[in-house]
């Protein structure tokens with residue numbers, strides 16, 4: 040099978056390229072094709088002739104999207120629609136990465152795939168609108184919503200916490216937003232299986248279990264063997280430009296239908312820390328205490 044990945048230079052894209060060994064995979068970054076440009080996008084698909092396209096390219100800075108709505112919609116919505124049109128023209132299947140932020144966070148139980156979209160941020164709105172437009176262009180597309188992505192391929196929450204913990208005796212983290220951390224390699228493996236199983240429709244894919252950002256930070260600091268005190272705070276005290284859902288746990292039921300189960304987030308975190316520790320980078324310093 041031939042696969043083209045848009046967003047291959049990003050956190051998930053790098054994991055996809057690393058994990059996807061059994062097929063012929065071509066990874067593209069924004070320098071190879073800017074998805075805002077329909078001609079560039081179509082030419083990239085024509086050149087790589089994929090059976091599957093994985094669209095992991097996006098403007099993912101949630102607060103940046105709030106400040107620059109035009110760019111958010113140009114990349115996340117119009118850009119995604121350009122990829123869907125190119126997929127249709129060149130007869131390729133499409134798997135589009137979306138987000139838990141398409142929900143408003145008022146639920147008290149895990150979100151199923153048919154729960155109504157009600158995004159509270161520009162980022163969430165741009166992805167929700169993309170889901171709708173892509174499904175109109177390519178009704179058989181596969182939309183994979185994920186959440187709280189982390190991995191060694193880029194900036195992420197555990198990385199930030201470890202950096203802060205290395206230089207501070209105390210850090211404050213919000214304890215009123217609940218979700219499911221997701222390790223990029225685990226998500227990459229689920230995506231590969233979904234393509235092999237010819238998936239269509241919406242699927243929710245996160246690591247198993249849930250926590251607040253505070254609980255996640257506590258686990259990161261303690262498993263890294265650091266002595267930093269992690270204190271809970273609230274979203275009201277730690278105001279950000281974009282509103283985040285208070286609860287965005289995604290139900291694994293849609294993934295289970297394909298016989299796919301993702302590991303618990305605690306195991307995924309341990310794998311991330313082990314991977315980080317074995318990487319020959321400057322980041323290693325922050326983990327010395329655990330070795």
Ligand SMILES: NC(=O)c1ccc[n+]([C@@H]2O[C@H](COP(=O)([O-])OP(=O)(O)OC[C@H]3O[C@@H](n4cnc5c(N)ncnc54)[C@H](OP(=O)(O)O)[C@@H]3O)[C@@H](O)[C@H]2O)c1
Nearest residue numbers: 046048049050051068069073074096097099136138185188
């Ligand atoms: N990160 C999360 O916590 C999270 C949570 C839920 C869902 N998601 C979704 O998961 C997917 C992957 O996220 P990620 O964290 O891996 O993203 P990321 O690390 O921010 O990487 C973004 C990727 O998109 C590419 N890109 C940006 N603008 C582009 C453009 N105009 N044309 C072509 N490519 C462009 C970037 O290419 P260059 O680097 O070459 O510019 C990069 O490869 C996204 O769809 C995101 O919405 C992420």
